[in-house]
Amino acid sequence: MQSSNSNSPLEALRPVLNLLADGEVHSGEALGAALGVSRAAVWKQLQKLERYGLGLESVKGRGYRLPGGLNLLAPAAIEAALQPEARDLLQQLILCDEVDSTNAQLLIRMEQGGGHGVAMFAERQTAGRGRRGRTWVSPFSGGINLSIGWQFSGGVQLLEGLSLAVGVALARALAEFDVPDVRLKWPNDVWCRERKLAGVLLELSGDLTDRCAVVVGVGLNVGLRGDSAAAIDQPWIDLQSVRPGIDRNQLAAAMLNRLLPLLRDYPERGFGAYREAWLALDQFAGRPVRLQSASRAWVGTAAGVDMSGALILDMDGEQQVFHGGEVSLREAP
Numbered sequence: 120m121q122s123s124n125s126n127s128p129l130e131a132l133r134p135v136l137n138l139l140a141d142g143e144v145h146s147g148e149a150l151g152a153a154l155g156v157s158r159a160a161v162w163k164q165l166q167k168l169e170r171y172g173l174g175l176e177s178v179k180g181r182g183y184r185l186p187g188g189l190n191l192l193a194p195a196a197i198e199a200a201l202q203p204e205a206r207d208l209l210q211q212l213i214l215c216d217e218v219d220s221t222n223a224q225l226l227i228r229m230e231q232g233g234g235h236g237v238a239m240f241a242e243r244q245t246a247g248r249g250r251r252g253r254t255w256v257s258p259f260s261g262g263i264n265l266s267i268g269w270q271f272s273g274g275v276q277l278l279e280g281l282s283l284a285v286g287v288a289l290a291r292a293l294a295e296f297d298v299p300d301v302r303l304k305w306p307n308d309v310w311c312r313e314r315k316l317a318g319v320l321l322e323l324s325g326d327l328t329d330r331c332a333v334v335v336g337v338g339l340n341v342g343l344r345g346d347s348a349a350a351i352d353q354p355w356i357d358l359q360s361v362r363p364g365i366d367r368n369q370l371a372a373a374m375l376n377r378l379l380p381l382l383r384d385y386p387e388r389g390f391g392a393y394r395e396a397w398l399a400l401d402q403f404a405g406r407p408v409r410l411q412s413a414s415r416a417w418v419g420t421a422a423g424v425d426m427s428g429a430l431i432l433d434m435d436g437e438q439q440v441f442h443g444g445e446v447s448l449r450e451a452p
């Protein structure tokens with residue numbers, strides 16, 4: 120397996136970030152000495168850091184610090200926490216400091232014929248994407264932004280329900296860290312305490328009737344700073360507020376440990392192997408909900424999902440099944 124830290128404008132700032140990651144106060148002089156540069160050069164670097172919204176504080180007469188510190192992703196630490204099965208399945212691990220969207224980047228690779236078994240993480244996405252052109256807010260080191268590329272043969276119908284199964288895999292990874300109150304919201308969200316903790320975005324390319332490629336994208340909030348989160352237009356939550364202190368590298372590895380075997384086995388196992396687990400975590404089970412498409416809405420009681428992962432709505436005693444796509448599920452007011 121190969122691993123790499125990709126090039127980015129932040130690459131040059133990594134050494135100073137690594138020093139500040141402990142959250143302690145560092146004087147300009149000490150930073151300069153550790154980095155082998157002048158104080159003026161340190162100051163320039165710190166100024167550049169500002170644009171990453173890390174909340175760098177200047178402590179009068181003493182120096183600089185990043186309140187709360189930073190728990191940076193590191194390929195070696197992720198790899199060290201992988202189980203043998205995941206290590207065998209993983210072809211390449213890429214960590215980008217900054218990228219437009221890990222899904223977009225991996226889709227390009229898949230379209231060029233590479234990308235199978237590649238896991239790409241990004242500390243920050245400048246154009247993180249959600250479903251239907253929506254934005255995924257992904258500030259520097261605020262969460263886990265991960266995309267995995269996988270090639271399948273046998274057509275896209277074998278992937279039915281995959282985004283729900285990915286939700287189950289994420290819930291299992293979070294359970295390893297005793298994260299409480301994790302639930303799944305159809306079709307592609309992980310919720311915690313009635314708020315969105317993570318989202319899943321599957322993107323496909325290739326021949327949808329035969330050999331096709333999927334990019335599985337996951338964005339999971341670990342610790343979002345208030346100013347960056349202001350752009351999120353629905354209730355959200357991060358791990359820091361429910362289970363502080365989870366190591367991001369351990370969590371990243373736990374996600375790969377769950378997701379890579381899932382992708383390998385999915386064409387054979389299908390959603391049927393995950394349905395019971397999904398139902399046990401159903402955020403809206405038995406609750407009144409509203410399903411909204413661009414042109415109309417349905418109101419009913421959420422009655423779980425069928426063997427393909429389609430949503431079942433109970434409307435005045437009649438059950439109707441909805442496949443994913445251009446619909447949004449919300450609790451009915």
Ligand code: ATP
Nearest residue numbers: 249250253254255256315318351352353355447448
């Ligand atoms: P659905 O339409 O299926 O109900 P949704 O409203 O959650 O899903 P998605 O496209 O799945 O929409 O996800 C994108 C949305 O997620 C954004 O429009 C925003 O409301 C929200 N969002 C963006 N970034 C974050 C984040 N870091 N944490 C939580 N929620 C986010």
Ligand code: BTN
Nearest residue numbers: 220222247248249250318336338
């Ligand atoms: C959603 O809830 O709509 C899905 C959000 C998916 C976000 C992840 S972050 C990693 C990957 N790269 C992206 O641009 N999007 C996904």
